[in-house]
Amino acid sequence: MIQANIQEASHSYLYTFKVFITIIAICLACFYLLSPILVPIIISLSLYALLTPVTQYLVRKNCNHSLAIVFVLLVLLMLSFIALGYILPRVFDQLLLLQTKLPAIMTLVENYLTLGSKKITDLFGVELDMSEIFISLVSQSTSLGNTIIIGTSDKLISIMISVLLIPFMTYFMLKDFRSLRNNLMNCLPNSSFELGWLIYYRVSSQLQIYTRGVLIQAMIMAIITTIGFSLIGIEIPVLLGVMTGLLNLVPYVGPLISIIIASVVVLGMSPFDPSLLYLGMLVIVTGQIIDNTIVIPAFIANAVDLHPILVILGIIIFGNIFGMVGIILAIPAIAAAKILFTNLYSDIYNSSQRYSLTSSNTHE
Amino acid sequence: MRHFFWSNFFSRTNNEQEKIAEYWLKTPLFKGIPEAQLKHLVKNMHLRQFSSNETIFFQGDQGAGAILILQGSVKVMAKQVELATLVEGDFFGEIALAETDKRTADAIATTQTRLVFFLKQDLEEWVELEPQYGAIFLKNLAQTLALRLLKANNLLAQKK
Numbered sequence: 001m002i003q004a005n006i007q008e009a010s011h012s013y014l015y016t017f018k019v020f021i022t023i024i025a026i027c028l029a030c031f032y033l034l035s036p037i038l039v040p041i042i043i044s045l046s047l048y049a050l051l052t053p054v055t056q057y058l059v060r061k062n063c064n065h066s067l068a069i070v071f072v073l074l075v076l077l078m079l080s081f082i083a084l085g086y087i088l089p090r091v092f093d094q095l096l097l098l099q100t101k102l103p104a105i106m107t108l109v110e111n112y113l114t115l116g117s118k119k120i121t122d123l124f125g126v127e128l129d130m131s132e133i134f135i136s137l138v139s140q141s142t143s144l145g146n147t148i149i150i151g152t153s154d155k156l157i158s159i160m161i162s163v164l165l166i167p168f169m170t171y172f173m174l175k176d177f178r179s180l181r182n183n184l185m186n187c188l189p190n191s192s193f194e195l196g197w198l199i200y201y202r203v204s205s206q207l208q209i210y211t212r213g214v215l216i217q218a219m220i221m222a223i224i225t226t227i228g229f230s231l232i233g234i235e236i237p238v239l240l241g242v243m244t245g246l247l248n249l250v251p252y253v254g255p256l257i258s259i260i261i262a263s264v265v266v267l268g269m270s271p272f273d274p275s276l277l278y279l280g281m282l283v284i285v286t287g288q289i290i291d292n293t294i295v296i297p298a299f300i301a302n303a304v305d306l307h308p309i310l311v312i313l314g315i316i317i318f319g320n321i322f323g324m325v326g327i328i329l330a331i332p333a334i335a336a337a338k339i340l341f342t343n344l345y346s347d348i349y350n351s352s353q354r355y356s357l358t359s360s361n362t363h364e
Numbered sequence: 365m366r367h368f369f370w371s372n373f374f375s376r377t378n379n380e381q382e383k384i385a386e387y388w389l390k391t392p393l394f395k396g397i398p399e400a401q402l403k404h405l406v407k408n409m410h411l412r413q414f415s416s417n418e419t420i421f422f423q424g425d426q427g428a429g430a431i432l433i434l435q436g437s438v439k440v441m442a443k444q445v446e447l448a449t450l451v452e453g454d455f456f457g458e459i460a461l462a463e464t465d466k467r468t469a470d471a472i473a474t475t476q477t478r479l480v481f482f483l484k485q486d487l488e489e490w491v492e493l494e495p496q497y498g499a500i501f502l503k504n505l506a507q508t509l510a511l512r513l514l515k516a517n518n519l520l521a522q523k524k
Binding site for chain 2: 053056057059060178182185186190191193194195197198200201204205343346347350351354
């Protein structure tokens with residue numbers, strides 16, 4: 001009896017795996033086909049998730065559906081223009097400041113590395129010139145930067161088209177996504193109809209909680225670190241704060257990169273104050289403590305229940321295949337795949353148990 | 365000609381929606397809910413067609429929501445025993461609106477049947493948007509589930 005149960009479970013597991021792989025392959029094919037407009041689609045979907053409750057509310061208050069969508073989008077566009085008009089000039093000013101400081105920062109880092117190399121040579125008797133390694137790294141990253149800038153300017157038209165596409169896509173998603181989704185779900189056979197909706201419901205609600213949580217988390221982190229950097233007197237606090245907030249979207253690795261960036265900026269400040277280096281790190285670490293003890297439990301806890309090793313592996317693999325978009329999408333994609341697999345398995349196992357029970361009753 | 369086509373096309377849909385709203389309003393679940401609210405909800409409900417003897421769900425399946433019979437009839441069974449036969453205007457599977465874990469019985473269409481699915485997802489969205497009506501609905505749901513539990517207990521007591 002026990003052996004039969006084990007056999008049944010392993011058979012269900014194998015069958016679930018086959019169905020799961022087929023669905024994932026279809027999703028990846030769609031992902032590949034849509035890759036040229038993937039970023040505007042993701043942004044539009046996020047805006048759809050954010051704005052749907054507002055438009056639904058207006059519709060229930062007897063406002064025309066299309067009018068409600070246009071109204072909400074116009075308000076959003078106005079707010080975005082105001083915010084960009086306020087933030088962009090400051091960010092550009094700070095970028096210019098960083099550009100003027102950059103040669104000084106490089107020289108300073110080079111000097112520190114030369115000193116460090118000398119100490120290592122004196123202590124261990126090993127010939128090591130870290131400044132040379134640094135110079136070659138800088139030249140490589142400069143050429144990479146140039147390639148990115150040239151590539152970006154080449155793609156400027158497609159970027160502009162993507163930016164223009166976002167409001168249109170959001171409009172049509174708000175207007176027709178629901179009926180399109182319902183029509184697609186109606187294509188499911190009767191036997192899978194409820195299971196299909198359940199999986200959709202679980203994935204979408206988890207992704208909604210996750211997206212909302214992550215955006216709030218990034219915003220809070222940006223505000224805390226901007227205030228912290230301004231209070232301790234580090235230059236370009238707004239730019240550094242915004243960067244720290246955005247880097248917080250990348251788990252584990254993001255905070256480390258933001259510490260490195262803040263340290264580089266402190267190193268370039270004249271006169272150089274070593275205490276600022278520790279205070280800068282303290283600001284980021286404090287932000288992380290608030291993030292882990294207050295923000296995550298309040299907004300993201302239970303949104304995704306994934307093992308840290310799975311998260312890190314996912315980020316590396318997705319990052320290698322899909323680049324920056326992959327790094328940001330890794331966690332929600334793995335969480336969605338996990339829900340899909342567990343629900344499929346539970347349904348298939350249930351069906352196989354029912355089938356074996358019916359056939360044993362027939363034999364009796 | 366064009367006017368004739370479109371007016372028929374839409375009036376048929378509207379008639380169907382009105383019939384669904386009318387049936388739901390007669391159920392204890394929507395007692396005290398304004399008709400206008402229900403009409404908005406009905407727009408998001410899902411119509412499915414089942415052939416005679418087709419299983420709607422099995423005991424133990426995960427359920428996504430409550431089901432209203434728009435046309436036809438449904439047999440509810442547990443462990444090969446027929447518990448009830450439901451007809452046009454009846455509803456079943458409402459436990460899934462509270463907990464989507466497991467269906468508690470088998471449901472089989474006995475004739476060509478048209479069913480309307482009211483999904484838990486749509487209920488939750490509505491409760492978030494209209495909490496005052498959501499509270500009334502959830503109270504109605506609790507009462508309906510309590511009544512069904514009472515009936516089941518009585519049946520068990522009679523058997524013993």
